Amino acid sequence: MRSTAFNKLPRVFYGWWVLLALCAATFYIAGAFFWGFSVFVAAILDEFGWSRTEISLAFTLQGIEGIGAAPVVGLLIDRVGARRLMVFGLITTGLGIVLLSRTYSLGSFYAAFVLVSIGTSAGAGIVAQTLVVRWFQRRRGLATTALLTMPGLGATLIIPLLNLSIDSFGWRETLLVIGLGVWVIAVPVLLVVRDSPESRGVLPDGDVPKVLGVQPTGTILEAQGEEQDLTLAEALRLPAFWFLTVSFTLWNISTSGVMPHLFVALLGIGRSKATAAAMVALLPGLSLIGRFGFGVLSDFVNKRYLLLAAGILMTIGMAFLAGLMLDPDRTWLIVPFLLFYSIGFGGSIPLRVVISGALFGRKHFPAIYGTMQSANALGGVVGPLFAGWIFDTTGSYFLAFATGCALLVVSLPLVMFISDRSAAGVVARQ
Numbered sequence: 001m002r003s004t005a006f007n008k009l010p011r012v013f014y015g016w017w018v019l020l021a022l023c024a025a026t027f028y029i030a031g032a033f034f035w036g037f038s039v040f041v042a043a044i045l046d047e048f049g050w051s052r053t054e055i056s057l058a059f060t061l062q063g064i065e066g067i068g069a070a071p072v073v074g075l076l077i078d079r080v081g082a083r084r085l086m087v088f089g090l091i092t093t094g095l096g097i098v099l100l101s102r103t104y105s106l107g108s109f110y111a112a113f114v115l116v117s118i119g120t121s122a123g124a125g126i127v128a129q130t131l132v133v134r135w136f137q138r139r140r141g142l143a144t145t146a147l148l149t150m151p152g153l154g155a156t157l158i159i160p161l162l163n164l165s166i167d168s169f170g171w172r173e174t175l176l177v178i179g180l181g182v183w184v185i186a187v188p189v190l191l192v193v194r195d196s197p198e199s200r201g202v203l204p205d206g207d208v209p210k211v212l213g214v215q216p217t218g219t220i221l222e223a224q225g226e227e228q229d230l231t232l233a234e235a236l237r238l239p240a241f242w243f244l245t246v247s248f249t250l251w252n253i254s255t256s257g258v259m260p261h262l263f264v265a266l267l268g269i270g271r272s273k274a275t276a277a278a279m280v281a282l283l284p285g286l287s288l289i290g291r292f293g294f295g296v297l298s299d300f301v302n303k304r305y306l307l308l309a310a311g312i313l314m315t316i317g318m319a320f321l322a323g324l325m326l327d328p329d330r331t332w333l334i335v336p337f338l339l340f341y342s343i344g345f346g347g348s349i350p351l352r353v354v355i356s357g358a359l360f361g362r363k364h365f366p367a368i369y370g371t372m373q374s375a376n377a378l379g380g381v382v383g384p385l386f387a388g389w390i391f392d393t394t395g396s397y398f399l400a401f402a403t404g405c406a407l408l409v410v411s412l413p414l415v416m417f418i419s420d421r422s423a424a425g426v427v428a429r430q
Contacts, residue, residue: 013206015135017192019143022128023150025090025186029124031154032178033097033116035284036162038263039277043171045264052264054106056388058113059260060381073126074370082127083193089123090186092116097179101172123186126373130366133357134196137204138299140357144350145295149288152346156285163277204362229361235368240359243417245375248352250411251311252379254318254404255345257387259283265397269328279334286338287346294347295354303355308415310347311408317341318405325398355418 041055076085096116103109128147136143165174197204235241262283266276290313294306317340324333353369360368387400 013202014194014200015143015197015204015206018131018135018194019146021189021192022131022147024189025086026124026128026147026150027154028158028185029090029093029120029154029182030151031156031158031284032162032181034120035151035155035259035280036159036178038260038280039159039163039166040171040175041260041264042267042273043166047171048106050106052261052388052391053385054388056257056260056384058110059256059384061110061114061117071367071370071374073121074130074366074368076122077127077130077366082131082195083190086123086127086190086193087187089119089121089127090182090190091119091123093119093123094179094182094187095119097175097182099179101175101179126366126370129353129369131193131195133353133362133365135204137362139205141295141297141299141350141354144298144353145292148295148350148353149291151349152284152287152291154284156281156288159277159281159284163273229363230359230368231364232367232371235360235364236371238359240418241368241372243414244352244356244359245372247307247311247411247414247418248372248376249379250407250414251314251348252376253383253386254379254407255314256380256383257400257404258318258321258341260384261387261391261397261400265325265391268391268397269325279338282338283342284346286342287349290343290346291349293343295350298351298354303351303358304415304418306347307351307355307418308412310344310351311412311415313340313344314348315344315405315408315412317344318401318408322398322401322405325396325401 044050045052045055073085093116096112096114096119099115100109100112103112129144132143132147133140162174165177194200197206202208230238259280263276263280266279267273271279290310294310298306317337320333320337321341324330324337327333356369356372357365383404386403387397390400390403391397
């Protein structure tokens, strides 16, 4: 009976199919819109004559939506199901991008951006990351790395095509195709998504449930004692929760103003449109080194030290970017900026999910991580708007990027206070 039950299990762990679907959707949406939208900014500015602050307000509204949406999405994952939530979110995302391509006023531009934000909150981000945490434990670092490598890979391959399409067909037509592509490509892919490994009769990583009588050494059945499943109330009493939240919020303030403004910032210091587009595409491309390297290492190396290393690399990179804005003739500064910032930023992405999963467990991860993300979204509100306002006020992005560098410096000591030992203490006191 034991052999028969074991043979009925799929030979390929179904979690890998779920991960593949999530990777495909993330590759397209993040590459074509979130990273790729920066190349649309110059064309939109040329057509409407809006200020950088007015354009940046769209990203601020997106961040405000994220503040409220993150904890709500975390709760809906358990009540509605990740699969249904993702399908709804991606349909809404496609609609928002299509409407964005038809905008002729600042008000409709903002409204379409908010609609896209609502869709992506429900169709990507926390939902996809939660699924990875639920389906994987021992291989969580590898799986998270695969998922969060997709935005950088997508941007690297898609942004040059977007720039070419905008020049050849126009920004409206290009956005329209992107929006339709969300429906055509992303939504059908998600038909394979399932909410948890238990729905397929297995445990995370494909381990066999104990009821089948199979308990191989080193499986999740033994490892579950090492990963505590904290409730939201327990996590809020954990000092590490607040150290993480404050650190990530400062990081978001610092970094969220870079990508939306980098293209026009490079144009403003005399770089050609082709060169600026290449630099914007190279940033997420180089971030793949950090995403993959730090993500894979997180299964073997102390996550806190890796997080600190990522923060230091971002800090150094931002300092070089600020220096370039201060002295545009020092063209060589773009090289260390791209290397240090891209690798550090890329490394921080999977580490956020991995270290949160290790600290809080998978059972209540959506609610806990969603609450954390609502605070982190403050950075997404402040960063782009602040950078745009600085440019409109001073005519330069120097102060914006220098301030971002200073915030990163402030965040570094907080990372060192993060400790997973206090998680066990919270549970022990119950």
